[in-house]
Amino acid sequence: MKITYPHMGLLTIALAGFFQDIGLEVVPPPPITKKTVNLGALHSPEFACLPLKINVGNFIEALETGADTIIMAGGTGPCRFGCYAQVQREILRDLGCRFEMIILEPPQGNWQGLFRQLKRLRGNCSPKMLALAGLNLWRKLKAMERLHKKSLKVRAREINKGDTTKAYNKGLGMLAEIKDPQAIPQVLRDGLGLLEEVPKDSNSQPLRIGLVGEIYTLLEPFANLRIEELLGDRGVEVECSAYISDWIIEHLVLNTLRLPAGLAVKKAAAPYLNCFVGGHGRETVGDTVRYARRGFDGVIHVLPFTCTPEIVAQSILPVVSRREGIPFLSVSLDEQSGEAGLITRLEAFLDLLAEKSKKNFQLSRKKSLFGKIGSNAGKWR
């Protein structure tokens, strides 16, 4: 059994280590490239959301490199994600791929199905080994997220473009290599140190932007066209509203134990959207409110084209924006989205924020692009 799984930002790196720890042979999906996305889009339904297409691309490429078992998460609705694995399996089957798919469905009161699937994966690994591997995964993930948070702050202030990204990637690489979990804290300190050493302009007062939206596009840099870097390169400090470790705590731990989760976000969203609409719809609204209250200069909403929960949020955001006094820009992404178009929209948005807050940012071009904002951003004015 050679297993593989879809890419999802930092989780991909941590998962490879986890599966190795429990003694499974892993074929990690090759890094996402334009080719992956095109391959996925070619074989997926035209109006499927972007994550499904990228997953399909990952699977095809991983199967080509020798994987034979795909691990995929299931879901119980109401958003499309719970339907992904079934559709993907049919697509791959019709392509003539030979593989098995292990779908981890949330239990919904019936634990047997999930246990049976997990057992197939576990093979002859002891519960202790499993717990250790889990702990290891968790600590690695947390460490990488610390690094990520720090990189967002540093990049906004770096003097030589690209230094932060280089340091950050180096740090991630060091964490990925770790075999002995005892080493994690030390390697993390080293990684943070690398970021510390990046020459910075300590007087700068960058624009601050919160990123909200659908979780896959928030977490997977390839899907969001590296929007964090694009903003950081222009001297903007970005904060990302979603981290996979928070998601794990909320969905895999608290929800399973039927404990309340995400109360602060729900409360912030309540005046605008006081019910669950699937996916991250409610969080998008709540996080926007919270960024506004924390005095951020703006919010960027990323979503895959036609993402249902995020379209609910997108319909509500203009009102949030007006009442809370925070400008927002919706960026919807599909396989045709290109960096050039995104940069144009981002710079126009930044221009507007700078005007409003009297802070500065660095345009990549001299000409101001004021007024060239896309239709979604136009609404809040």
Add this chain to the structure above:
Amino acid sequence: MGIRVGIPRALLYYRYYPAWKTFFNALQAEVVLSPETNKEILDAGVRLAVEEACLPVKIYLGHLACLRDRGADLIFVPRVVAVEEKKYFCPKILGLPEIARCSVPGLPELLTVEVNMRKKARKVISCLKKAAAVFDCRPGTAEKAIRAASKAQKRYGLAMSRGGLTPADYLNGVQSAANNHRRLKVGVLGHAYNIYDLFLSMNIIGKLKDLGAEVITTEMLSFEAVRAGQECFSKESFWTFGHELLGAAGYFHKKGIIEGLVLVASFGCGPDSLICELVERYYRRRQEIPVLLITLDEHTGEAGVVTRLEAFVDMLQWRRQTL
């Protein structure tokens, strides 16, 4: 009569109108129904909605604007989360009251009843009672209204599952379906608000009938048939609509009761994009029953749809003669 309650002729109207109308009438309210979808309604909806919204939601917003302009005192925009255990409606239907409020300026007050059968039935009833309280009736009227509504809804369901009527037939007062059993049998599957909205669907069903087909839809199947049909697919859909569509498609195929299948999806619809894909792949792989997928968007030309339907029916006729 009393308060004028506006009901948009869109989205869940096609599923639940008989119940809604009975409910409000029992509460002494006057029901104002928006007109059939037309160009102005579509245009208004397209203007009001976010660009990426699906066509049916855009049309819904157009109907809301129309009711606003007709001076309804109150507009009924329910939040229908689920009508069965472990199933949902689509996220946009869950968030419909908020989408409505934030997209259409100047709306009168919205009556937003939450229907969520994932929770206890008692809760749903108390939500309905709360809605009824708005109408200031004598005590006991609310209970009566709820009972009457559920009866009306049952009658509606039976007229379709036993009488072979489509929702459009029933809602337009057609009493019995005149079926000619020598005609081609064609299944038409899609959201009720797509296939029964004459404007949006460009009357696909009527056109098929004119071309000599007998049309069969999900509503004409029993609950058990849908359940049996769903088993053709590996996972039961968590959308009520998806469950019905997969179930009907599976059942049609298993029993061989149709000669061709027309799938109707709308542009920008999340659930459609995956559910229709599953059905298409299932049918294509087995190569017994041809499938035609029609995706509706605001620019779909009627001529194109007619041509495709004609070609499809021709092909089915030809298959009938040669196979």
